[in-house]
Each structure stands twice: as structure tokens, then as C-alpha cells.
Amino acid sequence: MSNVPTELKYTKSHEWVRTETDGSITVGITDHAQELLGDMVFIELPETEANYTAGDECAVVESVKAASDVYSPITGEVIAINEELADAPETVNEDAFDTGWMFKMQPEDAGEIDELMSAEAYAELIAEEEH
Amino acid sequence: MSPSPSLAQRTPLYAQHLTAEAKMVDFAGWEMPIHYGSQLEEHHQVRNDAGMFDVSHMVVLDITGSDATDFLRYLLANDVARIQTPGKALYSCLLNERGGVIDDLIVYFMAEDKYRMVVNAATRDKDLTWIRQQALSPHKKGRDVKIRERDDLAMIAVQGPNARDKTHAALGANINAARELKPFFAADCNDSKSDLFVARTGYTGEDGYEIILPAEQAGATWEALLAAGVKPIGLGARDTLRLEAGMNLYGQDMDEDVSPLEAGLNWTVAFTPEDRDFIGRAALTQQKTDGPANKLVGLILEDRGVLRAHQKVITEHGEGEITSGSFSPTLGKSIALARVPTAATEHCQVEIRGKQLAARIVKYPFARNGKSLFD
Numbered sequence: 417m418s419n420v421p422t423e424l425k426y427t428k429s430h431e432w433v434r435t436e437t438d439g440s441i442t443v444g445i446t447d448h449a450q451e452l453l454g455d456m457v458f459i460e461l462p463e464t465e466a467n468y469t470a471g472d473e474c475a476v477v478e479s480v481k482a483a484s485d486v487y488s489p490i491t492g493e494v495i496a497i498n499e500e501l502a503d504a505p506e507t508v509n510e511d512a513f514d515t516g517w518m519f520k521m522q523p524e525d526a527g528e529i530d531e532l533m534s535a536e537a538y539a540e541l542i543a544e545e546e547h
Numbered sequence: 548m549s550p551s552p553s554l555a556q557r558t559p560l561y562a563q564h565l566t567a568e569a570k571m572v573d574f575a576g577w578e579m580p581i582h583y584g585s586q587l588e589e590h591h592q593v594r595n596d597a598g599m600f601d602v603s604h605m606v607v608l609d610i611t612g613s614d615a616t617d618f619l620r621y622l623l624a625n626d627v628a629r630i631q632t633p634g635k636a637l638y639s640c641l642l643n644e645r646g647g648v649i650d651d652l653i654v655y656f657m658a659e660d661k662y663r664m665v666v667n668a669a670t671r672d673k674d675l676t677w678i679r680q681q682a683l684s685p686h687k688k689g690r691d692v693k694i695r696e697r698d699d700l701a702m703i704a705v706q707g708p709n710a711r712d713k714t715h716a717a718l719g720a721n722i723n724a725a726r727e728l729k730p731f732f733a734a735d736c737n738d739s740k741s742d743l744f745v746a747r748t749g750y751t752g753e754d755g756y757e758i759i760l761p762a763e764q765a766g767a768t769w770e771a772l773l774a775a776g777v778k779p780i781g782l783g784a785r786d787t788l789r790l791e792a793g794m795n796l797y798g799q800d801m802d803e804d805v806s807p808l809e810a811g812l813n814w815t816v817a818f819t820p821e822d823r824d825f826i827g828r829a830a831l832t833q834q835k836t837d838g839p840a841n842k843l844v845g846l847i848l849e850d851r852g853v854l855r856a857h858q859k860v861i862t863e864h865g866e867g868e869i870t871s872g873s874f875s876p877t878l879g880k881s882i883a884l885a886r887v888p889t890a891a892t893e894h895c896q897v898e899i900r901g902k903q904l905a906a907r908i909v910k911y912p913f914a915r916n917g918k919s920l921f922d
Contacts, residue, residue: 454783455587457874458853458881460900476900478853480586480874481783502851 418448418542421513425529426538429487432513433532436520441529443489444517445477445508448542453479456505461497462519468492470528475518477508486518490528496520558603559701559762563769567779574782575669577604582781589784590876593751594917597707597714598780599772604668607700607759608678611661612691619654619662621825622681624807626817630656636731636748638815640807641666641674642827646834647803648810650674651795653748655733663733663744665702665759667797681826701765703758705777706788708917710755711747717775718743718768725756741768750785752792752915787873790882793845793911799856800843800870800884808834809886811843811911839889841867845911846883847921848897850904854883859898860906862891869897877914878921884911 420426425433430449434442450456458478468474468488475486497519501507508516523529533541555578564571569580580601582589592598610619619627625639635656641649650670655663666674675696682692705714715726718741724734725745733746744759760768773779786796793811795801801810808816808831816831817823846869848854854872867887875882887895887908896903914920
């Protein structure tokens with residue numbers, strides 16, 4: 417069973433979202449997602465200052481097996497990316513919820529964050545997928 | 548509409564895969580291990596030490612009868628007359644009349660009236676239909692050829708620089724007859740307890756064995772190999788290993804619309820002797836005279852990214868397409884096999900998600916015997 421930290425918010429497409437004290441959010445893919453994808457070998461991150469609408473494709477993770485899209489969980493602007501991942505994509509496998517973060521965004525409407533899935537709902541979703 | 552009733556088949560080693568915590572996936576109707584934790588680690592295990600693959604889904608055919616040699620000389624693009632030594636193996640394509648590839652296979656000479664052939668699982672049905680059709684074709688009436696599918700057998704490939712030593716340690720005197728085998732030879736190793744057909748062949752670019760054995764002996768043999776330090780390897784690493792070794796995968800790098808001449812397999816077509824009639828000969832001879840329009844090459848991506856099958860390749864001489872692509876764990880870069888215009892050399896671009904990235908056209912293999920062949 418995958419790890420699902422309770423303090424984070426989640427999407428159906430397996431991104432996690434952490435709200436920071438300054439109102440920005442940090443985004444990555446879940447432990448469950450990295451486990452499904454397998455060994456990461458390349459991660460294409462968005463450009464900083466790029467704007468996305470919730471649900472837009474904004475990054476790509478490539479494992480040995482296949483390429484998968486990462487979707488913007490909310491509408492807003494990219495304010496930082498995790499440049500460490502360029503040389504160490506395996507960080508996403510090793511530590512999906514912390515040092516494996518992918519990008520930070522400034523939300524247009526903070527209310528959108530509340531509409532994301534709770535840890536409980538996400539844990540249910542992946543339990544269903546596993547059956 | 549009624550749902551398809553077909554359930555995935557399981558090999559005799561299914562329980563061993565579960566014990567080793569394999570992630571199981573459907574492959575050509577078989578429930579097979581894709582990896583046992585990390586595909587990358589498994590890849591390195593084979594390049595650096597020894598690993599084993601359950602390849603029991605592959606199809607073993609015994610072809611017997613006094614006309615077996617004549618039949619195979621007509622059926623296959625390569626010539627079994629080249630292997631008239633007991634145990635000798637030959638890689639060949641099975642072609643249609645247009646020179647397209649129905650499947651690729653390995654055939655072993657056991658005796659003049661006895662051959663063993665190993666074909667792909669995904670092409671089993673059409674291969675069997677085609678081969679039986681050819682054996683029964685009216686103008687070959689009365690020919691003495693029998694084709695027997697050996698679904699009572701399992702198959703384990705043990706590969707890597709230490710694969711043979713560890714196999715000898717695991718199976719002891721049982722495989723004495725295999726110890727002196729030269730590459731691309733096989734031997735029967737029988738004693739009171741076991742009945743192994745051991746071939747010094749493989750699909751990884753490493754030394755090792757492919758062992759064909761009765762299904763009921765597969766579990767004990769797998770466990771003996773495990774105890775000798777041979778680690779289980781999934782189909783995921785099998786694919787990156789064969790790609791680095793520059794070995795074609797049927798259905799990806801060639802199919803019924805591609806000839807061996809466009810798939811880098813010229814060396815497997817025996818045009819001599821000239822009086823040997825084989826299926827597809829006329830079409831290939833014509834193609835050889837005209838010069839094939841395309842060729843199969845290796846690509847190394849110079850920019851960051853991962854090459855994948857079906858990406859567009861842009862060369863100075865026209866466009867081509869990637870047939871197999873992945874990240875190469877041995878090179879630490881992305882590599883691919885691609886079909887490009889025959890005149891293309893050196894540099895090209897690959898289109899990935901709307902961007903054109905720089906790649907180098909190279910001669911494969913990319914890696915063999917534990918080492919990268921490129922800087």
C-alpha cells in the first residue's frame with residue numbers, strides 16, 4: 417500500500433499539492449504514481465512564469481517504460497521548478513512527496529485548492545485502482 | 548456483444564514470480580513479470596553479473612521427418628544446410644511471398660530428420676497456421692514432415708558475464724554436456740533426474756544459456772539458480788538489454804510489411820546457393836537489385852529526453868521513424884533503432900512532443916558483454 421500523507425491535497429491524475437505559508441503551492445506526483453511508472457530517467461518541467469489552467473499538461477515524466485503527462489492541479493503561474501531533477505530524476509522514485517517535488521505555482525484563486533481531493537478520498541481512489 | 552472469455556495464461560514459474568514480488572502484466576495473452584522492483588537494477592544485474600528470465604511463453608516446435616531439412620530450406624530465409632552439425636543454431640526470418648517478415652526465430656539442428664525451432668509467443672497462432680499450410684501445400688504432397696508444438700516444456704534464459712559459471716554451480720553434473728558448448732550451439736543434458744536442452748544463446752548481448760526443460764522441472768531449476776545467485780529479471784529489462792544489443796523485436800522493428808533487407812537482417816538471408824528456392828526469395832532478389840529504400844540504424848539522442856517508438860526522424864534525405872526506443876541504462880543516454888532513408892548518415896533530428904531534438908545516427912549494437920560501445 418502506498419504512502420498518502422494526510423496534510424496534502426491530491427488530484428485524480430495522481431499529483432499532490434502542498435499549500436505553503438505564503439499562499440503558493442508545491443506540486444509533485446504521488447508515491448503511488450511513481451510506483452506505477454517505475455524507474456524515472458527524464459523529467460521535463462514547465463518554464464517558470466508560464467501560466468496554466470487546471471487540467472493542462474504542464475510537465476512530462478519519463479520512466480524506462482513510458483512517458484506520462486503531469487497536469488496542472490489548479491489555474492495559476494509557475495514560480496519555481498525543481499532543477500535538481502534534471503540530473504537526478506530518480507529522486508522522484510526515492511522521495512516523491514518531498515525532495516522529488518516538481519514545481520511551485522501561484523494560484524489565481526486559492527479557493528481552487530480546497531476543491532482538490534483529500535488524502536482520504538485519494539487513498540480510496542488508489543485502493544479501487546488496485547482491485 | 549459478449550465479453551471475451553480468454554484468461555491470461557500462466558507459465559509453470561508463476562508461483563516463483565509471486566514469491567519474488569514481481570509486478571505481473573499481460574503479454575501476448577500471458578501473465579508475465581515486467582519487473583521485480585527495479586527495471587534499471589535488473590538491467591545492470593545482467594550486464595554485470597547474472598540474471599534469469601522466464602521465457603516459457605515462447606513457442607517450441609519440434610520438426611521431424613525424413614524431409615525436415617528440405618522443408619526448412621524452403622520455409623526459412625536462412626539456410627539450415629549451414630548447420631548440419633548436431634546442436635548448431637541458426638537465426639532466421641520466416642517470410643511471406645512478398646519478403647515481409649512473419650516472425651523471427653532460432654532453429655537448432657539435432658539430426659538430419661530432427662530440428663527444434665523457437666518462435667515468438669505473440670505470433671504463435673499465425674506462425675503455426677503458416678508453417679502447417681506450407682508443410683501441407685499440394686505440390687509438396689506426400690512429404691514426410693511432422694510439426695509438434697511442445698507446450699509441455701518451459702524455458703529459462705540465464706544471461707550475463709557470470710551466467711554460465713553460476714548455472715554450472717547450480718545444476719552441477721546435470722549439465723556437464725553443456726560446459727564445452729561453443730556460442731550458438733545446444734546440447735541435450737539428460738540424466739535420471741532431469742531432461743534439459745541447453746543452448747548457448749540469448750537475447751541480451753551477454754553470454755549465457757537458454758534452457759528448455761519439462762514444465763514440472765522448471766520450479767526446482769529456477770530455485771537452484773536463485774540459490775546460486777542468479778537474480779530474476781523481468782520483461783522490461785529484457786527489452787532494454789536487447790535494444791542495447793541491437794537485436795530486433797518482432798512486431799516493432801520488423802513485421803509483415805518490412806523485409807529483412809530493411810530491418811538490418813541482410814546477414815540472415817542466404818542468397819547462396821542460388822538454386823535454393825525459399826519463400827520470399829523472388830521479392831528479396833528484386834529488392835536487392837533495386838536497392839532497398841530504407842535501412843535500420845541506431846540513434847543516440849544528444850539532447851535531453853527519451854526516444855520512443857513511432858517518433859518522427861528527420862534527415863537530410865527524408866523522414867524516417869523510430870521503431871524501438873528507450874533510455875539505455877548502460878550508456879546513460881537515450882537510444883533507439885530507427886528506419887530511415889538508405890542515404891541518411893551521421894546527424895538527424897527527432898521530433899518529441901513538437902520539439903526537434905538532435906540525434907546521431909550510429910551503427911548498433913550499443914552495448915555488449917558488459918560494456919558500452921560508445922563514449
